[in-house]
Every structure is written in structure tokens, then in C-alpha cells.
Amino acid sequence: MFPQPIQESSKSRQFLYKIALPVVLFLWLLPLLAIFMTSIRPAVDINSGNMFGWPSAFNLVENYIAVFTQSEALQYFWNSVKVTVPTVIISVSLACLAGYGLAIYRFKFALPLFFLFIAGNFVPFQILMVPVRDLSVRTGLYDTVTGLVLFHAAFQTGFCTLFMRNFIRDLPRELIESARIEGVGELKIFWYLVLPLVRPAIAALSVLIFTFIWNDFFWATVLTQGESSKPITAGIRALNGQFVSQWHLVSAASLMAAVPPILIFFAMQKHFIAGLTLGATKG
Amino acid sequence: MNAANGSQRSWFQRNRITLAPWLFVAPALLFFSVYVIIPIFQSITISFYEWNGLYNAQGESTATWVGLQNYEKLLDDERFFVSLKNNVIWLVFYMLAVPAGLAIALFLNQTVTGIRIYKSLFFFPFVISQVVVGLIFGWFYNPDFGVIGSVWKAAFCEEVINIVGNVSTRCTHSPPDILADETWATYGIIFAGLWPQIAYCMILYLTGLNNVSPDQIEAARLDGARGWRMLRHVILPQLAPATFLAIVVTVIGALRSFDMIAIMTRGGPYGSTNVLAYYMYETAISEYGDRYGYGSAIATVLFLIMLVYISYFLWRMYQDERGR
Incomplete structure (x- = not known):
């Protein structure tokens, strides 16, 4: 292991390390702690300039309720759920099929198609912006949740296919070959043999795509306009304008927006990291 | 396949193995083409037109062909060059996330009680939206x-x-007032952007460090390698895959930087924090009427820059595939 395990060094260094850990963590998360402290302050503190001292009162519940009652935050939040969940389901399902097709069969176009998905996944959003916006406007999908879902699902299919294809390729090939010799149909092989084996990949992708889509801001601003379809990220910006200098409410709303990805991350940390490192955690 | 049997079986069954991959790939490919592949070419085409995004009563596009004029305009556009310069600044300073991520990963790569919790808490900034990060730092700088x-x-x-x-x-x-200062605003935003990016690189390196072969470390230790020398000659070479991935995601992150700029400065003051990604958005969809053609020309330039990295990445993957 590198660096040398701290247990092998002197007592004083071990002690120092144990002190340093929480101190560094505190500094690292200071921005987050500060915004949390702000979110539970009463308005009086903000107006009197008491931003960093001890709060004059703890308004945790009041502030968070105020965010939901005084703004469209609840609607934004619900829109985010309606955009994120279907996107995850569609893109992961499509990628399971495509990943299987590209990993198992040896055909001339397997590699070019695979590279097409990878390349598309890395392009800057701006090169897609005008045509996608135009397409959405013409098909009546502009400013709808469905419009956002369809675009996100299509775009994320690129990354999901990259991940799935590599995962399926590393499965034992003999398993599939022997099923074929037994005369099992291709669809049955996929459904009964491969799909149960790729469950970890499905979990990793779902967690990761959920976070990506929940946090998306660019497409939320490009493809939506009104309150009825605006996700929470674009909503926060609107709130920021609405709650001018009501920093306690803006902070509370921002933290609310951060809660779902944080919960998902904590609940499925292993899968999340496996997804981020493109499955490099197998070792 | 049995030839005698072939005539009795349907065409589909006979060509099962040839057709199957296409059937599996088709839904994803169709979807991906409509929303990603085709729009790339459409954007490049639109960049040769002047268009406000509207259609006439007959439903025909009102775009007019202007050839290379949009690109010629770019050459005279000071804001474009400011954006381009800022993109370079982003690329250079965003790279700090890679060594910083490695440093934190080395700091955390111990087995003391509660280290797992520490690792996940250090990773926190990456999980939250960049919009929130932008708001937090915007307020920090106030x-x-x-x-x-x-x-x-x-x-x-x-x-x-x-x-x-x-x-x-x-x-x-x-x-x-950092964000209102033309000289410092971009650095202020990059500093904020580094926070989540360092977390990302850290996690890549932590996984990488997990996979470093203990035998080699032991062997090097017996040879007297310690600390810095050990890191440079034994550990870093083994971390090469993690470094590669960290650089790739950081470059792409730097070129995609949009959210923070939109939240913290909207490209201001006087366009001094613009990057191509934000300038394109601002141009294409603006209060003064949409300029799809000119915006697409900016997007095409950004795309060509990114294409260099995409090609390099694909080339690396191709080498890997051949090596198998």
C-alpha cells in the first residue's frame, strides 16, 4: 500500500494524522457548512449582517417550509423527478440491448458503431443546441417534460452503451456460445442469461445517470421556459431572482436540490464509483 | 448452419446471426442519431446560414445562405477571442484538479477507523449540482x-x-469584488469549478491506488525507494490509467464549463468571463433576437477543438481493442 500505512509510523505522526483528517475535511466542506448554517438563520440575521456568527434563532423548519410555500420549488422538484426517472429507465434499457449487440457479435460494424456512441457522448452540448431546440419546437416538445426526457435519454444512451458494451464483453463468452449450440434463441440468451449477469452494471449506470440528469442545467434552460416543466436546477436560478437578498431561503432551496443526488450517492456508493471509473474497480 | 435444412426455414431464421446485432443496436442507434449524430451535421450546415430560428407561413425556414460570412465575422469579433482565451485559461488552471486530486487521494489512502466516511464526504462536492456550487461561491465572493x-x-x-x-x-x-473584476472574475469561477473537479480526480486516484500491486511496492521498498522517489518511479506509472481518465474528464469538463458561468457572472463583466460554450448560448438565444447561424459557427469551432481530444481518446481505445 502507498503511502506507507500510518500504523507503521511513529505515535506522534499517527496522532497528527488523526487530528489532520477532521481539520482538512472541515476546510474542504466549509462552503457547504456555511450555506447550511445560512439556511437555518432567521431573516433578521441576514439583514443585520450576522452571516457567520451564531444564529440568533434556529429556523430550520420555518425556512424550508417557506421555500415550498412561497415559491414554485415543489413544482420544480417534481419536474426534476419526472425528467430524471424515465430518462434513467429508457437510456439504460436501450444501452443493455445495444451493448449486448456490440459486445457479443463479431460483425464488421461493431467497432465503428461503438466508436460512434463514444464520440457522440463527448461532443460539446452547444453543437447540438440549435437543431435540438428547433426539432423540439417543431414537434411541440419544447417546454415539456417529455421533450427533456427524450433528449436526455438519447444523449445518455451513448455513455450507457460504452459502459454496457465493455461490461458484457468481459463476461465469459463460453456461456453464450454453449447456449447457442443448445439452440437457445438470441433474445432468450439476452433475457435469461446476460441480463441477470449485468445487474451490477445496471445499478452503476442508473445511479450515475440519475445524478447527471438531476444536476443538468444547460438543457433545462435551453428546452424549457415555464414553471410547468422547469427542473430544480433551472428553478433555483429563478428563485435566486425571486428571493433577492433573502439568502436564507436561496440557501435552503439549493440544499434541497442537492439532497436527492447525495442520498442516492450514499445509498449506492459502491455502484456510483464503479460507474465513474468506467468499471475500473473490479480489481 | 445446415444447408439441407435452410430452404425449410424462414429467411429471418437463416440470417439470424447476421441480423441479430442490428436488431439489438437499432433502437439505441436510431434514438442517438436523431438527437446527437444528425444535429452535429445540421449545426455545421446552419453555420453557413443566417437564421433567426423562425419559419414562414408555409412552414419553410427563413434562413438565408451566407457562405463563410459567419466565420469571417468571428475573426473580427473581440468577444469571440476573449472567450477563446478564457477557454485556454480554463484548460490550464482546471488541470490543477489532477495533481490536487492525487494529493488528497494519497492523504486519504489509509486504513484508520472511519476512513470510508471521510472518503465519501470528500467526494461530496462532485455529487451536488454545479448550479449549487456556483451559488455557494458567488455568495462566498460577495x-x-x-x-x-x-x-x-x-x-x-x-x-x-x-x-x-x-x-x-x-x-x-x-x-x-472578485466577480465584478474583469481581471479576476474568470479565476474566481475556475477556483469554484475546481472544488467538484478535484473530488472527481480524487475518486479516480483512490480507485487507482487500490489496484497498485503490493508486491512491487514491497520490492521497491526493499530496494530503498521511499516517499517521492517511490511515488514517481513506482506508483505513478501504475496509476497511468487513472491519470489518463482524470485528464480526459478534466479537459472535457473545462471545455464544457457553462453552468458556473451562467450562475456566477453570465459571462460578465463586459464579456470578460465568457467561454465559447457560454458565448455560443448567449449569441444563439438572446434578448435581441436569436442568431442561430452565428451561434452555430461558434459551436462548430468549439466542436472542432473538442474533436482533437475525442480523436485522441478514440485512438487510445482503438489501441486497447487491438491489444486484446
Whole structure:
């Protein structure tokens, strides 16, 4: 292991390390702690300039309720759920099929198609912006949740296919070959043999795509306009304008927006990291 | 396949193995083509037109062909070059996330009680939206009531009470307004952007460190390698895959930087924090009417820059595939 395990060094260094850990963590998360402290302050503190001292009162519940009652935050939040969940389901399902097709069969176009998905996944959003916006406007999908879902699902299919294809390729090939010799149909092989084996990949992708889509801001601003379809990220910006200098409410709303990805991350940390490192955690 | 049997079986069954991959790939490919592949070419085409995004009564596009004029305009556009310069600044300084991520990963790569919790808490900034990160730092930098402002006041200002009893503060130097300063605003945003990016690189390196072969470390230790020398000659070579991935995601992150700029400065003051990604958005969809053609020309330039990295990445993957 590198660096040398701290247990092998002197007592004083071990002690120092144990002190340093929480101190560094505190500094690292200071921005987050500060915004949390702000979110539970009463308005009086903000107006009197008491931003960093001890709060004059703890308004945790009041502030968070105020965010939901005084703004469209609840609607934004619900829109985010309606955009994120279907996107995850569609893109992961499509990628399971495509990943299987590209990993198992040896055909001339397997590699070019695979590279097409990878390349598309890395392009800057701006090169897609005008045509996608135009397409959405013409098909009546502009400013709808469905419009956002369809675009996100299509775009994320690129990354999901990259991940799935590599995962399926590393499965034992003999398993599939022997099923074929037994005369099992291709669809049955996929459904009964491969799909149960790729469950970890499905979990990793779902967690990761959920976070990506929940946090998306660019497409939320490009493809939506009104309150009825605006996700929470674009909503926060609107709130920021609405709650001018009501920093306690803006902070509370921002933290609310951060809660779902944080919960998902904590609940499925292993899968999340496996997804981020493109499955490099197998070792 | 049995030839005698072939005539009795349907065409589909006979060509099962040839057709199957296409059937599996088709839904994803169709979807991906409509929303990603085709729009790339459409954007490049639109960049040769002038278009406000509208259609006439017959449903025909009102675009007019202008050839290379949009690109010629770019050459005279000062804002475009400011954006391009800022993109370079982003690329250079965003790269700090890679060594910083490695440093934190080395710091955390121990087995003391509770280290797992520490690792996940360090990873936190990456999980939250960049919009939230932008808001937090925008507030941090605020000269009146942000952290910087408060620290400044404590150091350089004193409270003055006048005869009527009103309290005001008098400062020897006025607090810096980083995001309103043309020279420093971009660095302020990059600093904020580094926070989540360092977390990302850290996690890549932590996984990489997990996979470093213990035998080689032992062997190197017996040879007397320690600390820095060990890191450079034994550990870093083994971390090469993690470094590659960290650089790739950081470059792409730097070129995609949009959210923070939109939240913290909207490209201002006077366009000094613009990057191509934001300038394109601002141009294509603006209050003064949409300029799809010119916006697409900016997007095409950004795409070509990115294409260099995409090609390199694909080339690396191709080498890997052949090596198998």
C-alpha cells in the first residue's frame, strides 16, 4: 500500500494524522457548512449582517417550509423527478440491448458503431443546441417534460452503451456460445442469461445517470421556459431572482436540490464509483 | 448452419446471426442519431446560414445562405477571442484538479477507523449540482455579506457611530469584488469549478491506488525507494490509467464549463468571463433576437477543438481493442 500505512509510523505522526483528517475535511466542506448554517438563520440575521456568527434563532423548519410555500420549488422538484426517472429507465434499457449487440457479435460494424456512441457522448452540448431546440419546437416538445426526457435519454444512451458494451464483453463468452449450440434463441440468451449477469452494471449506470440528469442545467434552460416543466436546477436560478437578498431561503432551496443526488450517492456508493471509473474497480 | 435444412426455414431464421446485432443496436442507434449524430451535421450546415430560428407561413425556414460570412465575422469579433482565451485559461488552471486530486487521494489512502466516511464526504462536492456550487461561491465572493467581505471588514474596517447614533463602517481599503473584476472574475469561477473537479480526480486516484500491486511496492521498498522517489518511479506509472481518465474528464469538463458561468457572472463583466460554450448560448438565444447561424459557427469551432481530444481518446481505445 502507498503511502506507507500510518500504523507503521511513529505515535506522534499517527496522532497528527488523526487530528489532520477532521481539520482538512472541515476546510474542504466549509462552503457547504456555511450555506447550511445560512439556511437555518432567521431573516433578521441576514439583514443585520450576522452571516457567520451564531444564529440568533434556529429556523430550520420555518425556512424550508417557506421555500415550498412561497415559491414554485415543489413544482420544480417534481419536474426534476419526472425528467430524471424515465430518462434513467429508457437510456439504460436501450444501452443493455445495444451493448449486448456490440459486445457479443463479431460483425464488421461493431467497432465503428461503438466508436460512434463514444464520440457522440463527448461532443460539446452547444453543437447540438440549435437543431435540438428547433426539432423540439417543431414537434411541440419544447417546454415539456417529455421533450427533456427524450433528449436526455438519447444523449445518455451513448455513455450507457460504452459502459454496457465493455461490461458484457468481459463476461465469459463460453456461456453464450454453449447456449447457442443448445439452440437457445438470441433474445432468450439476452433475457435469461446476460441480463441477470449485468445487474451490477445496471445499478452503476442508473445511479450515475440519475445524478447527471438531476444536476443538468444547460438543457433545462435551453428546452424549457415555464414553471410547468422547469427542473430544480433551472428553478433555483429563478428563485435566486425571486428571493433577492433573502439568502436564507436561496440557501435552503439549493440544499434541497442537492439532497436527492447525495442520498442516492450514499445509498449506492459502491455502484456510483464503479460507474465513474468506467468499471475500473473490479480489481 | 445446415444447408439441407435452410430452404425449410424462414429467411429471418437463416440470417439470424447476421441480423441479430442490428436488431439489438437499432433502437439505441436510431434514438442517438436523431438527437446527437444528425444535429452535429445540421449545426455545421446552419453555420453557413443566417437564421433567426423562425419559419414562414408555409412552414419553410427563413434562413438565408451566407457562405463563410459567419466565420469571417468571428475573426473580427473581440468577444469571440476573449472567450477563446478564457477557454485556454480554463484548460490550464482546471488541470490543477489532477495533481490536487492525487494529493488528497494519497492523504486519504489509509486504513484508520472511519476512513470510508471521510472518503465519501470528500467526494461530496462532485455529487451536488454545479448550479449549487456556483451559488455557494458567488455568495462566498460577495464583498458586502460574503465570506471574503466579512474577513475583509474584520481586517480593514472599523465601525463608526455618528452623532445621531447610526452605525456605518469605514474601510481603509474597500473589499474586493472578485466577480465584478474583469481581471479576476474568470479565476474566481475556475477556483469554484475546481472544488467538484478535484473530488472527481480524487475518486479516480483512490480507485487507482487500490489496484497498485503490493508486491512491487514491497520490492521497491526493499530496494530503498521511499516517499517521492517511490511515488514517481513506482506508483505513478501504475496509476497511468487513472491519470489518463482524470485528464480526459478534466479537459472535457473545462471545455464544457457553462453552468458556473451562467450562475456566477453570465459571462460578465463586459464579456470578460465568457467561454465559447457560454458565448455560443448567449449569441444563439438572446434578448435581441436569436442568431442561430452565428451561434452555430461558434459551436462548430468549439466542436472542432473538442474533436482533437475525442480523436485522441478514440485512438487510445482503438489501441486497447487491438491489444486484446
